[in-house]
Structure formats: C-alpha cells, structure tokens
Amino acid sequence: MGTVETVRIAQRTGFCYGVREAIDKAKESSAAGKRTHTLGQVVHNEGVIQNLLDYGVRSVETLDDVDSGAAVVIRAHGVKPEVFERAEHRGLEVIDGTCTWVIQEQRQLQELVEEGYTIVLLGTPNHPEVIGLLGFAPDAIVVDDETDWVNIPRRKRMALITQSTQPPWKFEKLAAFMVNRAHELKILNTVCPVTIRRQEDTLELAREVELMVVVGGRHSANTKELTRLCEIAGTHAIQIENARDLDDPSAFDGKRVVGVTGGTSTPIEDLRDVAARIYELAGTDDVRGRAGELSERALGAAATPAGRTTSLPASPKTPASAA
Numbered sequence: 001m002g003t004v005e006t007v008r009i010a011q012r013t014g015f016c017y018g019v020r021e022a023i024d025k026a027k028e029s030s031a032a033g034k035r036t037h038t039l040g041q042v043v044h045n046e047g048v049i050q051n052l053l054d055y056g057v058r059s060v061e062t063l064d065d066v067d068s069g070a071a072v073v074i075r076a077h078g079v080k081p082e083v084f085e086r087a088e089h090r091g092l093e094v095i096d097g098t099c100t101w102v103i104q105e106q107r108q109l110q111e112l113v114e115e116g117y118t119i120v121l122l123g124t125p126n127h128p129e130v131i132g133l134l135g136f137a138p139d140a141i142v143v144d145d146e147t148d149w150v151n152i153p154r155r156k157r158m159a160l161i162t163q164s165t166q167p168p169w170k171f172e173k174l175a176a177f178m179v180n181r182a183h184e185l186k187i188l189n190t191v192c193p194v195t196i197r198r199q200e201d202t203l204e205l206a207r208e209v210e211l212m213v214v215v216g217g218r219h220s221a222n223t224k225e226l227t228r229l230c231e232i233a234g235t236h237a238i239q240i241e242n243a244r245d246l247d248d249p250s251a252f253d254g255k256r257v258v259g260v261t262g263g264t265s266t267p268i269e270d271l272r273d274v275a276a277r278i279y280e281l282a283g284t285d286d287v288r289g290r291a292g293e294l295s296e297r298a299l300g301a302a303a304t305p306a307g308r309t310t311s312l313p314a315s316p317k318t319p320a321s322a323a
C-alpha cells in the first residue's frame with residue numbers, strides 16, 4: 001500500500017516567458033496559414049513537439065530544409081547574426097522568437113567587444129544560446145566548470161558575462177575568481193531572473209516535503225541544477241523527463257508529502273501529470289482514486305498557472321479556455 005498523501009507543485013514553474021513566446025509565435029504563424037518551421041526543436045519535450053506538429057509546425061535542423069517563401073522561427077536561445085542573413089538570402093520569412101533577455105545579452109556582448117574588453121563567457125560550450133552569443137563576440141573565452149577557470153588569461157581589461165540559465169552561485173564564484181585576473185574587471189550579471197525565482201521556489205518547497213521529483217530534459221542544465229539544489233536542501237530528488245518515467249513505487253516508500261518542480265522548458269501540465277502519476281503509483285488508498293482531482297488542485301495552487309503554459313490552445317481545434 002502506498003504512503004503518499006499529498007503532492008505539491010512548486011510556485012512559478014512551467015514555461016519561462018521566452019520559451020512560451022517562441023512557441024506562441026510559431027503557432028500563430030501556422031494558424032495564419034504560413035508554412036512554418038522552427039530552427040531546431042523549440043524545447044526537447046515530446047508533448048510540445050507533438051502539439052506543434054498538430055499545428056503544422058515542423059522543426060528542421062538547418063535552413064536548407066526550409067522551402068523558399070516559408071516561415072522559420074528562431075527559438076528563444078537565439079542564433080548568430082549570420083543565420084538571419086542566410087535565411088533572408090534564401091527568401092525565408094524569419095520570425096524572431098529570441099527571448100528578450102537573450103537579445104539584451106547579445107547587445108551587451110557586442111558593446112563589450114566594441115569597448116575592447118577580453119570577454120569571459122560562463123556557459124555550456126555547445127549550448128545553442130552560447131553558440132548564438134559567440135556570433136556577437138567570436139573571441140570570447142567560454143568557461144564552464146571550475147576546472148576550466150585556470151585557463152583564463154590575465155589581461156588588463158576583462159569582462160565577465162554569463163549564459164542566462166547558469167546557476168547564480170557559479171557566476172558569483174567565477175566573478176570572485178576573476179578579480180585577481182584583471183586590472184579592470186567589468187561584471188555583467190545576465191543570469192535570467194526567471195531562473196533565479198524558479199530555484200528559490202524549488203528550494204522553498206524542497207525544505208517542506210520529504211521527496212522531490214524534478215521534471216525536465218535529461219541534459220537540461222537548469223533542470224539538473226534544480227535537482228542539485230534539492231539535494232543541498234537535504235531532500236532527495238528524482239529527476240525524470242515525464243510521468244511515464246515513474247514506474248517504481250518503492251521510490252516513494254514511507255513518504256507522505258512529495259514535491260514536484262520542473263525546468264524552464266517543461267509545460268506546467270506535465271507537472272500536473274507527474275503529480276497524478278505519483279498519486280496513482282504510490283498514493284494511500286484514500287487518494288489513489290482521486291489522482292485526477294488532486295493533481296488539478298495541486299496545479300491550481302501553483303502561482304499563475306495560466307501564464308506558465310503556452311497561451312494558445314493545446315490544439316488548433318481546442319478552445320483557448322481549455323488549454
């Protein structure tokens with residue numbers, strides 16, 4: 001018999017505004033009758049990709065896969081400026097879904113280059129956002145884990161900037177490390193506020209429950225960071241991609257209150273589905289039969305759920321209010 005009595009969803013989870021807007025732009029374009037593609041998957045989430053396919057939006061790996069005259073959506077991570085030029089040269093309609101926060105980062109990088117700083121960019125080297133940022137500052141030195149930092153040279157004028165989803169503690173530590181590396185050090189804190197709030201809310205919930213379930217892409221840096229923070233708070237966390245990954249009731253043995261949180265690319269509905277799955281898999285006799293109702297209630301208790309999913313209908317035929 002299961003022991004879980006309550007599942008709680010962290011406040012302020014679901015899509016971040018950058019991801020949501022890129023998805024909405026793709027759906028709007030397709031709904032307006034344009035052949036629409038996204039350059040790369042908007043998020044690595046099966047449900048979202050299927051939902052976009054229902055709208056007729058297909059993801060492509062390169063611009064060469066898009067027919068002339070069709071629309072191509074740039075996802076929230078942004079791209080190098082050359083990508084815009086190539087798309088226009090090929091006669092494509094470019095719909096810019098780059099997140100406004102990332103656009104600001106790109107502009108700031110460009111300014112740093114013009115001001116002549118040696119730039120250090122904290123980020124995951126092959127992450128699409130970092131690849132896009134390097135288009136604005138090709139000579140920037142990208143560093144990730146602490147083992148990379150010894151390779152940072154000493155220069156008279158240096159600047160530090162970061163990929164939006166890097167953990168704030170890592171940025172602060174690197175900033176402190178770099179103080180001795182330069183005579184003049186300019187620090188631009190470009191950690192996205194959404195990332196910071198999500199981490200705060202996840203930590204708060206982790207302190208109040210007995211077990212956490214973190215939902216997001218296996219390789220997503222911001223999801224892995226949420227898992228790490230739960231463990232730091234002293235609460236064990238299971239990281240999964242979706243509700244189907246939960247098949248072992250013994251993981252919940254003896255736990256009465258379980259928390260659920262998710263990365264910035266995880267729709268809030270996935271968190272509700274995970275909550276329902278936990279109730280069904282490991283709930284007490286009392287709650288197991290009410291998994292649907294209780295998981296909806298958990299979703300309703302999370303902050304502003306309506307703003308945390310795509311604002312357009314789940315499918316072209318579904319009314320917006322049902323999304």
Ligand code: SF4
Binds near residue numbers: 018077102
């Ligand atoms: S995490 Fe922040 S910067 Fe990145 S896409 Fe989302 S809102 Fe934009």
